[in-house]
Amino acid sequence: MNFDYNEEQQxxxxxVKRFVAKxxxxxxxxxxxxxxTGYSDSVWATLAEMGLLGLPVSPDYEGFGGGxxxxxxxxxxxxxxLVVEPFLSTVMGAQFVARGGSxxxxxxxxxxxxxxxxxxxxxxxxxxxxYNLAHVAAHATxxxxxxxxxxxxxxxxxxxxxxxxxxxxxxxxxDADAKGxxxxxxxxxxxxxxxxxYRTVDELRACDITLKxxxxxxxxxxxxxxxxxxxxxxxxxxxxxxxxxxxxGAIKSANDATLEYIKTRKQFGxxxxxxxxLQHRMVDMVISYEQAKSMACLACDKVDSEKDSAERKRLVSxxxxxxxxxxxxxxxxxxxxxxxxxxxxEMKVSHTFRRLTMIAQQFGDIDHHLERFSA
Amino acid sequence: MDLNxxxxxxxxxxxxxxxxxxxxxxxxxDKVAGHEHLSRDDLVRWHKILAKQGWIAPSWPKEWGxxxxxxxxxxxxxxxxxYAGTPPLVPFGLSMCAPVLHKFGTEAQKxxxxxxxxxxxxxxxxxxxxxxxxxxxxxxxxxAERGSDSSGDHYLVNGQxxxxxLGHYADWIFCLVRTDSGASKRQEGISFLLIDMKTPGxxxxxxxxxxxxxEVNEVFFENVKVPxxxxxxxxxxxxxxxxxxxxxxxxxxxxxxxxxxELAKLKEFVSKQSKGGGSLFDDVRFRDKLSKVEIELMAxxxxxLRFLDQMRRTGQPPGADVSMLKIKGTEIQQSLTELMxxxxxxxxxxxxxxxxxxxxxxxxxxxxxxxxxxxKTTIYAGSNEIQRNIISKMxxxx
Numbered sequence: 001m002n003f004d005y006n007e008e009q010q011x012x013x014x015x016v017k018r019f020v021a022k023x024x025x026x027x028x029x030x031x032x033x034x035x036x037t038g039y040s041d042s043v044w045a046t047l048a049e050m051g052l053l054g055l056p057v058s059p060d061y062e063g064f065g066g067g068x069x070x071x072x073x074x075x076x077x078x079x080x081x082l083v084v085e086p087f088l089s090t091v092m093g094a095q096f097v098a099r100g101g102s103x104x105x106x107x108x109x110x111x112x113x114x115x116x117x118x119x120x121x122x123x124x125x126x127x128x129x130x131y132n133l134a135h136v137a138a139h140a141t142x143x144x145x146x147x148x149x150x151x152x153x154x155x156x157x158x159x160x161x162x163x164x165x166x167x168x169x170x171x172x173x174x175d176a177d178a179k180g181x182x183x184x185x186x187x188x189x190x191x192x193x194x195x196x197x198y199r200t201v202d203e204l205r206a207c208d209i210t211l212k213x214x215x216x217x218x219x220x221x222x223x224x225x226x227x228x229x230x231x232x233x234x235x236x237x238x239x240x241x242x243x244x245x246x247x248x249g250a251i252k253s254a255n256d257a258t259l260e261y262i263k264t265r266k267q268f269g270x271x272x273x274x275x276x277x278l279q280h281r282m283v284d285m286v287i288s289y290e291q292a293k294s295m296a297c298l299a300c301d302k303v304d305s306e307k308d309s310a311e312r313k314r315l316v317s318x319x320x321x322x323x324x325x326x327x328x329x330x331x332x333x334x335x336x337x338x339x340x341x342x343x344x345x346e347m348k349v350s351h352t353f354r355r356l357t358m359i360a361q362q363f364g365d366i367d368h369h370l371e372r373f374s375a
Numbered sequence: 376m377d378l379n380x381x382x383x384x385x386x387x388x389x390x391x392x393x394x395x396x397x398x399x400x401x402x403x404x405d406k407v408a409g410h411e412h413l414s415r416d417d418l419v420r421w422h423k424i425l426a427k428q429g430w431i432a433p434s435w436p437k438e439w440g441x442x443x444x445x446x447x448x449x450x451x452x453x454x455x456x457x458y459a460g461t462p463p464l465v466p467f468g469l470s471m472c473a474p475v476l477h478k479f480g481t482e483a484q485k486x487x488x489x490x491x492x493x494x495x496x497x498x499x500x501x502x503x504x505x506x507x508x509x510x511x512x513x514x515x516x517x518x519a520e521r522g523s524d525s526s527g528d529h530y531l532v533n534g535q536x537x538x539x540x541l542g543h544y545a546d547w548i549f550c551l552v553r554t555d556s557g558a559s560k561r562q563e564g565i566s567f568l569l570i571d572m573k574t575p576g577x578x579x580x581x582x583x584x585x586x587x588x589x590e591v592n593e594v595f596f597e598n599v600k601v602p603x604x605x606x607x608x609x610x611x612x613x614x615x616x617x618x619x620x621x622x623x624x625x626x627x628x629x630x631x632x633x634x635x636x637e638l639a640k641l642k643e644f645v646s647k648q649s650k651g652g653g654s655l656f657d658d659v660r661f662r663d664k665l666s667k668v669e670i671e672l673m674a675x676x677x678x679x680l681r682f683l684d685q686m687r688r689t690g691q692p693p694g695a696d697v698s699m700l701k702i703k704g705t706e707i708q709q710s711l712t713e714l715m716x717x718x719x720x721x722x723x724x725x726x727x728x729x730x731x732x733x734x735x736x737x738x739x740x741x742x743x744x745x746x747x748x749x750x751k752t753t754i755y756a757g758s759n760e761i762q763r764n765i766i767s768k769m770x771x772x773x
Binding site for chain 2: 001002003004005006009069072259262263273274276279280282283284286287290291292293294295297298301318321322370371373374
């Protein structure tokens with residue numbers, strides 16, 4: 001038993017923390033969010049230089065072979081700084097290839113990811129699917145040596161800037177069958193793909209995608225035809241563990257800002273933090289942080305080490321239930337304790353609120369994960 | 376980072392688990408599992424079994440019987456006891472009075488009291504709270520005045536203590552008393568006294584709680600003569616002693632092991648309750664409530680281990696973190712007893728048989744009283760509101 005980051009993990013976490021503090025302050029971030037693409041190429045290049053994109057990739061493909069536990073500190077810093085670059089979506093995209101791809105696919109894709117030369121998004125969600133990963137109506141039809149993809153995907157986070165998109169599509173079976181789902185690595189500029197882009201509430205870029213007769217070669221298929229669901233579940237659990245760690249950082253940021261605020265904001269001649277009604281609420285926010293952090297440790301540990309997929313799902317869901325609860329609790333309380341100022345665009349806490357609110361629903365909300373936990 | 380116990384820690388856990396399986400008397404574990412009343416003899420019997428094994432006072436200095444277990448081993452031991460369902464170890468002598476004597480006691484006091492605490496020859500209770508002094512402990516009024524007579528120098532004690540847990544079993548009580556009512560700060564006129572419960576003038580009156588149980592008492596002191604050698608540390612410095620005791624290592628305030636045992640029992644129990652042709656476990660509304668408690672407990676266990684690991688690495692005693700464990704641990708205990716009561720639906724109402732005792736389901740009837748009794752957990756040992764004050768002040772600087 002040991003809850004310390006090792007030296008390498010700590011060094012990396014510290015370097016990201018320093019970067020976020022120095023070069024990703026609230027004002028810099030505001031400019032990035034307001035830019036045409038909604039992310040910064042130079043920040044992206046820096047993330048790659050720091051080795052963050054290589055960390056979860058095997059040394060066989062120029063990476064460092066880190067697991068989710070190694071990523072925890074990084075994700076916490078990303079959460080604290082509300083980093084909007086397509087980091088998580090690219091890391092997840094690379095995981096599809098790393099866990100399910102052929103050697104040729106890994107060679108072609110992973111080193112480019114490590115270098116920061118390839119951004120990836122995951123197109124999974126469809127209208128009416130809610131969080132059911134087996135709900136895939138988009139379909140792929142065999143055509144010659146390859147496939148033709150048709151269908152619609154929505155809320156593809158970081159889709160607009162992606163070079164490649166991992167698309168789930170049905171090669172057999174009905175709309176919500178577990179069997180018959182296949183995964184394809186598709187060029188984002190492939191003919192037949194149209195994107196309707198938008199900003200999300202938490203200031204990321206996303207799009208709805210229409211696939212109309214999109215031809216892909218046979219080697220675009222990741223893993224075995226019709227057996228993609230297990231891989232989707234595995235990678236989404238991995239992404240869920242990482243977003244849990246991101247939430248921990250964002251919760252810490254909200255707590256730190258709120259504590260600072262109630263120590264300085266004066267009413268009735270005293271700092272409002274002198275009032276017990278606020279003190280106890282602040283304490284409960286801190287308890288939520290600690291409980292969330294514990295569950296993020298659990299989730300990251302289990303996606304790395306748990307061999308039994310049913311047990312992995314159960315524990316990742318337990319973590320996501322608790323973290324979604326903490327996201328909701330801390331985000332709401334941080335606004336309340338800031339008073340009217342917390343509602344404004346000018347305060348970082350209102351941006352943290354939005355990210356926490358969306359994390360609570362990303363990859364499944366409390367109800368979804370409670371259902372999966374007790375299944 | 377590694378969330379799992381090391382091989383050595385696992386081996387230790389297995390050793391404890393194996394030993395408990397062999398040495399915990401079945402009649403005692405049955406009583407604990409059935410929420411039955413534990414007599415003084417039950418408590419003392421289990422204490423003596425552990426004392427014989429050398430496991431009763433792990434954190435004591437070795438020369439007084441401590442066994443050198445580190446904080447993690449101590450935690451594992453307590454969790455295993457909780458999980459196995461041992462009778463509780465009454466803390467007043469072992470982990471309250473004894474640490475105070477180790478730190479502040481004279482050699483004579485140590486020799487006189489510690490071996491008897493170790494062997495449960497003396498049963499101790501705690502005299503802190505008073506009718507007018509609960510959370511605001513420093514306002515206490517029980518008075519101790521210096522005097523002397525033919526038998527020597529003594530303190531003459533007058534006043535009243537309340538919420539004296541197991542005071543009706545106790546041979547001794549350690550008390551905070553006021554020795555200087557003129558001190559400029561209220562905390563400065565308090566002393567820490569050890570009082571023999573058999574001394575003339577000590578009266579114990581039961582306070583029966585709403586579950587019908589007798590755990591707590593009022594203790595009255597009327598011209599009670601306490602020899603001056605029973606003063607611990609300096610006169611008027613009792614608050615220093617009390618504060619030390621509050622900050623003393625308490626890494627099991629979350630009572631994770633007990634809650635894990637109760638949770639396992641709850642799950643099994645719920646699956647046996649029928650509802651609409653199936654079991655209550657299939658009722659999504661009920662199961663979601665259960666799952667939330669289970670998840671909170673999983674989180675608390677890891678939080679507890681994180682604090683423990685930090686303590687082991689830094690050598691620092693737990694600070695306000697312990698308050699967090701107390702708040703969450705007691706909330707979980709309350710939720711578990713509430714769900715257990717809700718699980719039996721209308722059968723939560725029967726309490727005690729008037730006739731036909733042989734047909735009466737005593738276990739089911741214990742669930743609502745237990746729910747009622749567990750309300751105490753968020754009140755005792757510093758109410759959860761006081762714990763929040765502690766965190767607010769000590770770790771948030773508010």
